[in-house]
Amino acid sequence: MENFNINRVLLLIKKDVLENIKIILLGYFAVIGAVILFLIIDADKINAHLWLNFNQIYQMSLAFVAIVIAGMSFTNFRTKELSISYLTLPASNIEKTVSQIILITFGTIISYTIVFYISHFLFIAIGKAFYTIKIGNFNPFYYENIVYINKIIIAQSIFIAGASYFKKVPVFKTGVVLFGLWILIFGLFAYLMHFTFENLPNNVGVIANSGISNTHLNIGAKNIIETSNLLSGQILEIFLTYFLAPIFWIITYFNVKEKEI
Amino acid sequence: MIEINKLSFSYKKNNKLFDNLNLKTEPGHIYGLLGKNGAGKTTLLKQICGLLFPNEGICSIDKLISKTRNPEFLKKFYFIPEEFNTPAITIERYIKIYAPFYPNFKITEFRNHVEQLKVPTDTKLNKMSYGQKKKFLLSFGLACNTDVVIMDEPTNGLDIPSKSTFRKIITSAITEDKTFIISTHQIKDIDTIIDGVIILDNGVIRFNKFINEISDKLKFTITKDNDNSENILYSEHSLAGNKSIVKNTDMDFTKPDMELLFNSIISKNSKLVNFLNN
Numbered sequence: 001m002e003n004f005n006i007n008r009v010l011l012l013i014k015k016d017v018l019e020n021i022k023i024i025l026l027g028y029f030a031v032i033g034a035v036i037l038f039l040i041i042d043a044d045k046i047n048a049h050l051w052l053n054f055n056q057i058y059q060m061s062l063a064f065v066a067i068v069i070a071g072m073s074f075t076n077f078r079t080k081e082l083s084i085s086y087l088t089l090p091a092s093n094i095e096k097t098v099s100q101i102i103l104i105t106f107g108t109i110i111s112y113t114i115v116f117y118i119s120h121f122l123f124i125a126i127g128k129a130f131y132t133i134k135i136g137n138f139n140p141f142y143y144e145n146i147v148y149i150n151k152i153i154i155a156q157s158i159f160i161a162g163a164s165y166f167k168k169v170p171v172f173k174t175g176v177v178l179f180g181l182w183i184l185i186f187g188l189f190a191y192l193m194h195f196t197f198e199n200l201p202n203n204v205g206v207i208a209n210s211g212i213s214n215t216h217l218n219i220g221a222k223n224i225i226e227t228s229n230l231l232s233g234q235i236l237e238i239f240l241t242y243f244l245a246p247i248f249w250i251i252t253y254f255n256v257k258e259k260e261i
Numbered sequence: 262m263i264e265i266n267k268l269s270f271s272y273k274k275n276n277k278l279f280d281n282l283n284l285k286t287e288p289g290h291i292y293g294l295l296g297k298n299g300a301g302k303t304t305l306l307k308q309i310c311g312l313l314f315p316n317e318g319i320c321s322i323d324k325l326i327s328k329t330r331n332p333e334f335l336k337k338f339y340f341i342p343e344e345f346n347t348p349a350i351t352i353e354r355y356i357k358i359y360a361p362f363y364p365n366f367k368i369t370e371f372r373n374h375v376e377q378l379k380v381p382t383d384t385k386l387n388k389m390s391y392g393q394k395k396k397f398l399l400s401f402g403l404a405c406n407t408d409v410v411i412m413d414e415p416t417n418g419l420d421i422p423s424k425s426t427f428r429k430i431i432t433s434a435i436t437e438d439k440t441f442i443i444s445t446h447q448i449k450d451i452d453t454i455i456d457g458v459i460i461l462d463n464g465v466i467r468f469n470k471f472i473n474e475i476s477d478k479l480k481f482t483i484t485k486d487n488d489n490s491e492n493i494l495y496s497e498h499s500l501a502g503n504k505s506i507v508k509n510t511d512m513d514f515t516k517p518d519m520e521l522l523f524n525s526i527i528s529k530n531s532k533l534v535n536f537l538n539n
Binding site: 003005008011014015018019079080081082083084085087088089090091092093095257258260261 | 307310311312313314330331332333335336338339340342344345346348349350354357358359361362363
């Protein structure tokens with residue numbers, strides 16, 4: 001069993017924040033600045049409802065910030081020299097993993113939400129100065145935002161795992177792997193569909209010969225397909241919502257544990 | 262105590278760097294780990310620190326297995342690598358961040374070392390020169406007061422006065438319960454401070470002795486060309502005559518010439534090794 005001490009986790013978080021605070025803040029302000037610039041330049045061309053929907057802007061910018069920062073996690077693994085200093089620092093592999101997950105996942109989401117919440121008043125002030133459009137406030141606790149954050153956590157867990165594994169350009173490499181996996185899964189799914197439907201007429205023929213009418217067959221098959229679709233959909237949703245991120249966190253832990261320089 | 266038992270390791274399949282390597286160090290000593298470039302010194306240090314994992318065998322410090330990299334193990338040593346990266350922060354901030362990981366860290370000792378080595382305290386670490394960064398890391402590593410301090414080529418990049426100060430600091434920092442391991446191929450920089458010599462050649466530990474054992478049994482002297490005494494174990498031609506290692510039969514203690522000893526071991530001089538082992 002690995003040692004786990006919350007004080008050491010906090011020390012590791014403190015280390016990462018103090019070493020990278022300038023880059024993090026500059027990054028946040030760059031993203032917010034880019035959003036404001038985008039609003040000012042393109043305001044006329046964009047549907048007012050779209051650009052004034054702070055929740056959408058928040059979600060889009062959060063996705064960008066969260067994935068970029070997740071890709072920047074385990075910065076100490078980017079070079080041999082930094083890796084040596086990080087891996088010999090007296091904290092267990094699990095403490096190092098947990099500190100990165102807390103800082104990158106929860107730290108990014110919470111801090112970015114606070115920065116965005118404060119900045120959106122700036123957006124409003126700028127918007128009111130230039131345009132006579134009714135602008136609504138941003139609510140971070142809006143239900144859709146909370147549901148969306150769950151998806152962000154999953155995406156981040158994948159990119160954190162990628163950052164713990166790949167030494168160079170982890171965001172790009174993780175993206176390539178994800179794309180490859182998507183192609184693979186999509187191909188497998190297409191093949192299964194093709195395989196199932198290719199064999200369907202034969203099955204129907206067997207069932208039809210057994211005296212079951214086509215109407216009964218259609219209703220029965222439809223019910224089975226609908227029920228199984230619903231069930232598999234629910235299982236998939238539960239899996240994606242509750243298990244996917246922890247699975248990638250566990251993968252991250254093993255990447256850290258097995259890291260050699 | 263560092264213990265390596267039956268260590269086998271290879272970077273590539275079918276090309277073992279270490280095969281069944283064994284090593285034990287005793288506390289209270291400064292060991293010089295000597296070897297040519299590519300002999301496996303840094304790899305061996307990384308195995309001890311848990312930065313590389315053995316294919317077979319075990320490395321441990323005070324019975325704590327290196328591979329686990331658990332905090333108790335990591336608190337046992339401080340590793341100063343040859344190449345390192347320092348964050349873009351001040352010394353004060355570095356201490357605030359890193360010192361809490363080492364329970365025996367002493368700020369007064371750190372300040373003394375920094376002062377002795379003349380490390381600029383008002384400059385950010387990333388703005389310092391290589392030598393200044395190295396001196397800073399040495400100061401920090403020694404102030405952590407870990408049981409083991411492992412240094413890989415610590416004198417590389419140090420100017421002449423700093424090398425001398427380094428030797429002074431190292432000799433004053435060693436205590437009965439500490440072990441220092443200094444890996445280098447610049448023997449002259451450390452030959453006056455080490456009291457244990459480990460010579461690594463092509464992944465094999467060819468020699469592991471204390472200086473007093475060497476001085477007891479060997480004499481380092483100049484011999485004449487026509488001197489064919491049986492007592493001569495190894496000799497090298499020089500302008501002053503033949504620099505030789507001879508059997509110390511008359512209890513005349515001389516300061517070991519590390520370079521000569523190293524060359525004799527590397528040349529696989531079995532006569533000398535057999536004599537020392539008997």
